[in-house]
Amino acid sequence: xxxxxxxxxxxxxxxxxxxxxxxxxxxxxxxxxxxxxxxxxxxxxxxxxxxxxxxxxxxxxxxxxxxxxxxxxxxxxxxxxxxxxxxxxxxxxxxxxxxxxxxxxxxxxxxxxxxxxxxxxxxxxxxxxxxxxxxxx
Numbered sequence: 004x005x006x007x008x009x010x011x012x013x014x015x016x017x018x019x020x021x022x023x024x025x026x027x028x029x030x031x032x033x034x035x036x037x038x039x040x041x042x043x044x045x046x047x048x049x050x051x052x053x054x055x056x057x058x059x060x061x062x063x064x065x066x067x068x069x070x071x072x073x074x075x076x077x078x079x080x081x082x083x084x085x086x087x088x089x090x091x092x093x094x095x096x097x098x099x100x101x102x103x104x105x106x107x108x109x110x111x112x113x114x115x116x117x118x119x120x121x122x123x124x125x126x127x128x129x130x131x132x133x134x135x136x137x138x139x140x
Contacts, residue, residue, distance in 0.1 A: 029102055029103055029104060030102065031102045031104075031110065035110050035126065036102075038126070038130065038131060039100065039102075039110075039112055039124070039126075039131055042061070042124065042130060042131035043100060043112070043124065043131075045057075045061065046058065046061050046095075046124070046133065047095065047096050049061065050087065050092040050095055050096060051092075051096065053092070055075075055078070055079035055083035055084075055087070056075050056079065058078075058083060058087065058133065059074075059075035059078040059079060059083070060075065061131075061132060061133055062078060062132060062133040062134075063125070063127060063132040063133070063134045064078065066078055066082055067134070067135055067136070082136070086120070086136050090116075091116055091120065091122075094114065094116035094117070095114050095116070095122055098114040098115065098116060099114070100112035100113065100114050100124070101113050101114075101115070109125060109126065110125070110126040111123055111124060111125040111126065111134070112124045112131075115139055116139075117139070118139055119138070119139055120136055120137070120138065120139060121135075121136070121137045121138070121139050122135075122136055123135035123136070123137065
């Protein structure tokens with residue numbers, strides 16, 4: 004019985020190792036963290052002012068590769084008006100941004116707004132930009 008328990012425990016530890024290693028890798032460097040902190044402070048100020056043009060200026064356009072949202076006016080009409088309602092603006096204002104780094108070494112942060120939406124900010128050659136809204140599933 005003890006032998007079987009040891010095998011089960013050893014197997015569980017081996018299976019957890021990649022998860023622990025991945026979590027360890029998901030820490031932003033101080034420079035990346037500072038760059039994001041500066042960006043998100045400006046983004047949150049634009050949200051507080053309810054300034055869709057300022058938010059659009061910090062967004063990668065065309066938004067989510069949709070050519071129908073290729074400039075600030077289209078972003079304001081098609082995305083900002085519907086996705087940045089007061090509840091979501093407040094969520095981004097107070098929400099904790101979660102860092103991630105993908106397999107292509109792209110740095111990003113996500114703000115989870117309840118069980119509904121995820122707002123994603125990605126580091127680009129131009130600095131951090133708002134890049135995606137997705138459903139939290």
